[in-house]
Amino acid sequence: MRYKIFVFLITWAVLNGFAQNVNPLYTADYKAQTHWVDSVINTMSLEEKIGQLFMIQAYSNKEEKHEDFIKEMITKYHVGNLIFMQGTPEKQATLTNTYQALSKVPLLIGFDGEWGLDMRLKNTYRFPWNMTLGAIQDNNLIEQFGKHLGKHCKRLGIHVNFAPVVDVNINPANPIIGNRSFGENKVNVTEKAIAFTQGMQSEGVMANAKHFPGHGDTATDSHYALPVLNFDKARLDSVELYPYPRVFDAGIASVMTAHLSIPSLEPNRELPTSLSKNVVTGLLQEELGFLGLIFTDGLNMKGATNFATSAEIDLEAIKAGNDILLIPQDVPGSVALIKKALFTGALSQERLETSVRKILRAKYWVGLHKYEPIVLENLQEELNTIEDEVLHRKLVKASLTVVKNEGDVVPIRKLDEKKIAYVRLGDDRGNSFANMLQNYTKVDTISDQNLDVLLKKLKPYNLVIVGFHKSNRHPWKSYKFSNQEIVWLQEIAREKKVILDVFASPYSLLDVKSFTNIESVVVSYQNSRLAQEISAQALFGATQFKGKLPVSIKSDFAEGTGFTTSNLNRLQYSIPEAVQLSSEKLARIDSVANEILTKKMAPGFQILVARKGNVVYQKSFGYHTDAQKDTVKNSDLYDVASLTKILASLPMVMKAEEDKKIKLSSSIRDILPKFKRSNKDTVTVKELLSHYGRLQAWIPFYRLTQDSITGKNLQQFYRNKKSKKFPIEVAENLYLSKSYKDSIYKYIKEAEQREKPGYKYSDLGYYILKEAIERKYRKGLDELTDKEFYSGLGADRTTFLPLKKFSKKEIVPTEKDTYYRNQLLHGYVHDMGAAMLGGVSGHAGLFSNANDVAKIMQMYLQKGFYGGQRFLRSSTIDKFNKRYFEDKKVRRGLGFDKPQLDPRVEATCGCVSDKSFGHSGFTGAYTWADPESEVVYVFLSNRVYPTMENRGLVKENIRTEIQRLIQESILEE
Template sequence: MRKIVTLSIFLMFATSYGQQIDPLLSSDVNKQEKWVENRMSKLTLNEKIGQLFMIQAYSNKGKKHTAFIKKMIRKYHIGGLIFMQGTPKKEVKLTNLYQTKSKIPLLIAIDGEWGLNMRLKNSFRFPWNMTLGAIQDNELIEEFGKQVGLHCKRIGINVNFAPVVDINTNPKNPIIGNRSFGENKHNVTKKAMAFIRGMQSVGVLANAKHFPGHGDTSTDSHKTLPYLDFTLERLDSIELFPYKQLFKTNLASVMVAHLNVPSLEPKPGVPTSISYKVITELLKEKMGFKGLIFTDALNMKGAANYAKPGDIDLAAFVAGNDILLIPEDVKSAVKKIKIALKKKLFTEKRLNESVRKILKAKYWAKLHEFTPIKETHITEDIITIKDKLLYKSLMKAAITVIKNNEGVLPIKELSNNKIAYVKLGDSDNFTFTNTLKKYTQVDIISDENIAGLLQKLKSYNTIIIGYHKSNESPWKSYKMSKEEITWLEEISKNHHVILDIFASPYTLLDITSNINTTDAIIVSYQNSKESQEISAEIIFGAHEAKGKLPVSIKNIFPEGTGLSTPNLMRLSYTIPEEVDMSSKLIQRIDSLTTIVVDSLMAPGGQVLVARYGKVIYHKSFGYQTYNKKQKVKLTDLYDLASVTKILGGLPMIMKSEEKGLIKLKTTLGEMLPYLKESNKDTITLKEVLSHVAKIKAWIPYYLETVDSVTKIPFHNLYRKQKSDEFSIKIARNLYLKNSYTDTIYKKIAEAPQRKLEGYKYSGLVFYLFKKYIENTYHGKMDVLNSKYFYSQLGATTLGYNPLKKFKKEKIAPTEVDDYYRHQVLQGDVHDMGAAMMGGVSGNAGLFSNSNDVAKIMQMYLQKGFYGGKRYLESKTIDKFNHSYYANDSIRRGLGFDKPSLNPEVKASSKYASSNSFGHSGFTGTYTWVDPDNGILYVFLSNRVYPTMSNNKLGEQDIRTKIQDLIYEAILNN
């Protein structure tokens, strides 16, 4: 009775299936048919039987294996090879060899679910399906399929056994898991369709596996025969759903799994891969599939345990399979098939049916016109910039925020947010922590026991916990240990915790009881460098989160959970092509920085280039000094010199103008009453900032404080130790008398004006800005700059007097001073006047690394907005980035330098737009932004080491030559 009911249900569901249009037909179907029939007419019985077999081939084995494959081709006329381990280069050589030995072109296959790297070294690895299942834009999946197809085609592969279309409804599935697009049948189907469309568009046969569905198993068919006790209704609605939809398309092939499914095959223990009911009656007849049908590997225990080699192959063919994948004994199989044919267990018509399909597939793959595969430039063709860009795009679209209490993500507030990072898991985390540190200070905290760790974390507001597991393969364990779960729980009790999972989302299954104590959870899926980098960028708002969970985490996070987060417009980090620039051309910067070091223009430095808010070149070069003991790091600080003018003095002036405290027509006498009645009284702010105020270029104040012969500082003005009266630090063991600051201001006020009209660069007024700012805002200038700008920007290295925060080793030495301070200047400002102001001035005094300079410059480029905050109004930036005296051939904006109006003067690149602006510094620094082209550029060096008499850097215009390269690297420029 049960069998009758089962059969009637089977027939009922069968009526819903249609017939697939033959997916193996080529565009020139008449020529294809003629070629196939011509081949068929010439094939012997042995050659026909040989076409059914696809055997394993390796490109990392020796001559003995190669001889074996050649023998199999010659003696048994095998129809195809599936390449396993090896390298693309060796595989191409062997494919060319094997194809020449075969009468009929070989169908070459691979398991390349996430690209060639699933099997081959030295090839590109894309994300796993579970990661891709989180993506909402299926056009990206199609592009992924296309790229995988192009890689396959390049090395002579015609069939890629992908995609996996199993619905992974069982979290304990040991073999599918990360290989599935997820548990939602609609999502899996749409992803599979997109992948197939992309791969087959470039001439590589796709393969949907593992029919009828391997997603809800807790055993591995490589080791045993999984048992699926599901009703037909269940199978039809879940497992078979993708196939029903895919058969409406041009899906070329299917792989049948080794499964025990009693509702499909009532005979006990018969694997689906050798079931006539499953393959012929269901797959071919009722579901109407017309493409190639492959068995899963016949050496897997799920099949091999059922019958002996040869017998299992015969059973698989009789069941309806076209290609017998990885047979254990071809000799025995051929013998058994020939005997079965004689005994009429199947007809030659049945044999011809499969052989015709195989030949049609070979024609479809253009094997009828096979020419040897090109053996040069393989690596360059299968590991490309396009692949890297696509990988990044896939990860950006996949990473998923599933919890975000009170909008903790992205982290907006940086100034009063002390952040720590704690690592869980046993895999690499360098890229993640390195990227986190690019946004603000993030301290890496660790301890051998939880008590010690909690003690160290007491002073922190936010804890980022990264759980990092191996990215080597999708089968690696992703589970947290009991100890790690306890640590997560304890840390979460008293801190804001952001948990980032660089592993399968199923990791969360074991920690659901502790989820309530975490503020935010990110699923980053994989522990690749790209995933780590992009996830860190999402945490700080350089990218928005877009992904949605492809599987459910109990009833806490349903499949489809995914919270969007905003883009705060902070800098992100990528490769040049993402912003339409050439990696090859941008790398030419390396040659110029090499010249800088080799020609003794500077011991070393840093270069940063960004476009459209994305950093595409960020490198350090050379050493801190010419003794070459300490290489420059990207975290090292440099004395910015006059770049301070636009990063230190000017921001507070712009803020004051914006608030209405001053106007461009405000006079210096109005800003600083002590200048009333002086020759500076009626000079306007606009005139001062444009350098047309006839103010003296500079005053060497220090010369009057040292002996003119010995250069030794006068004792009445200096002390070696700090005291109440001598508290202005000039350098190590050198303190200036406090009252001398008034002398400096007096000298500025009394300095005679130039008689000539017109432009003359002067830094004197920026000394005065310090006085104005501190009087107006009732605070120290360095504190105010940090409060209103640097700390909120996350520019943690940008500031004055860096020795108060950083070790000397992190600061590049500036000069060996033998004329005033008589010591190596390292962390004390080089500019003598700024030093006499205690290291804090509007004209000089700032130190920074290139990354933090870039943050404030990007804020300018984004018209005053950065990191979700508005620092200055757009109109303010425009107002100060304007050349008010351009009609008088004066290029300067208000404080900002602008492109030269005279070709002889190299203020910036010859390609820089008229809207671009920036500044250079005496110590060998330079920064510039170009709104028209979205370009940001930072160059830091200590060219004045060991002496400022060395100006080769300026004489060779290296900084602007590098800037030229940046523009030249813009594609289609």
């Protein structure tokens, strides 16, 4: 309500031509406000009035002695305001309640929280610094940022937050402003400051414009000395002062005066502007018409303390026109000196009462006329909310900036043509960046202490991502490249195509002598976890780069430089609330996961949930086996069994149909001539894919190679060593005769057809499809799927024959086979028939992890488009995701499983749309995608461990129960 009143007053004032004369401290009920102010001031003694001028430092991490000191200041000297410094929110809230109870007039609580309460307090939320926010083009996000800070302050009993910084930082060497500024563009700084102010003050927390009249072009830190600005008034008006009248027009409630020496404004060079009547009264109040509350900057800073004694400084600050003395160093001495000045006439009673009335009016503005203690319950949770992270992600995403992009290197396309390395420079970690890069494709981290060795290691790569990582601890940390890093960067760029991603102030680029050999330059501004993760996503086109450089980098990159990149529609990685899912409800999956482990339904598993193209739940549980030695990692590979049908065979059938190599109306004899004159020769591809071709479910080929009595493998079919006659590796040290492949197809060809037509799930059709596809394209299914799909998708952890590419430590074992291969199956396909074909079949054989399965399913959801590349036509996806025999009670589409038609069947949770599709696998795999809810769900496990008799996962419908929990987590939009 207060915000709406301000908007009305400001609009009215603008229309009437005197916006700067609007009093920002007036509330909607200003008559009641005035009455309250009068009633309070009329009861105050002189000492109590003087006490209102002080805002002293209070800490929540100090000993009892400090707390006693604050209590004395309140009770004995009637100090009316506190600024809280370091500590914790719980202790600050407790102390605030204690101190407020001691004060006759409620205390105005101040706080220095430019990027959030984290600036001073532990265990509170940290948003990006202003320099990062300065790159954002959507100021609505800045207003939301201000609103969130306002909520946090309000919740903790803070009434004035000393933000925003409105200094125009045009001096890269500025030691104290820098990252705290929105940048060097005065218009951008002003617009950001206004948006922030409107957001924060809408929550009933006063904003504060600092540091008046402008600290952006200084090379001295006023904490240690008095900075000098030798600019004339015209220059000050055009740059330093530019934001102030505009933020005043927008209704900002307070201003902080800086400790600066500006001869053109104050002839006495030794007198800080904060103590100058010419500046505080003449310029700020009379010329610019500011009627709000005026704070000094901290009076403990050397820029002020070097001028006179603490008491003299405080008196001069009040005489200059300031209302509140921030962090005074001698309250007793100042009180005595102010009383003396009032007695001698050096300070008038009217001057004192003017400030006291403004302070009381401000206290009414923030609601202290109806003060209530801070509620301590749930404080921590309410200061660190999911909504805060949702906004933080939006802010980071909108800030990331590409300032050079020669050859459109960013976003990274055509992954099948890339061999990518990541090199870390800087003195801070880049783990989150490196890990996120790995989600998109194989990116090797390369390092060495020797440049020549490093360059040698980089030879196989055709793209190098150089991440420059500097400490994100606070905005004053060094952002510079070392001389060695500059040399290494240039040498790498001289030999390789390079993307330089800077996780530090954009001013770090000033050290780079030449950008000629660096193809792409990205500024990510801070080395936070979110900046690293989101920047990695943007590099691969999962989201766009949209920021604009808030400062100039010599003549190389002008302020405002920034290329908007393409969105390639790759998966993003975010949090549930970013896509209208409930974190709390999704967390119930963890309970089901624990049940799986407790009941030993599987030793371990991976679960992934994505919505609207965002992976929001990705966890691995348990161990590879019951030995509990190797924990399951998100990168580990599982045997996905029948998911092979929709992840390998089906996309190749779809491509073949597009390439006019296979028609859905074609019969088996058309696509595989050796099946002519068989009992299957007229079965169509459409029937086969719909499991309506009357084929048997499966044939136990392996049993036909065993002794019928002992069950032992017959010598005529197997050897323990590989040879020309026995080249087919079915397991470790077990090789099958090469002639047996023909036998498999002979058995399929001669197998009896089911007498009755109707639905019957069968693997046999996919043996046929594999052979047909390989015949049409003259390449193996494993080679085809990798070339046509996996490489381009960045599904580098999806493969047949995984032991050729990965170590056993990265592959989860399946079963302790006691019936055929008589060993732990580790890296070898579980399905016996697929094993007898050498590990590559149309119905089984594929290994993958949940992340890669999600990429393929997301490609289907996006109608064949992913990563800036069209893999399949939209019409093709629609054609195959359709039931053709629904009237025959067949729920299946073409290859895709579909939701059940019979409620007694539990193919899904029964709560997904009819447009949804997916598949399950014998080893405990399951994946499903729903175009209506835009949800992709992946579950991978080795539920067949220790043996396939372990059917708890299936019997208790665990996978579809998790699917139900996902659906119930969807929030109303």
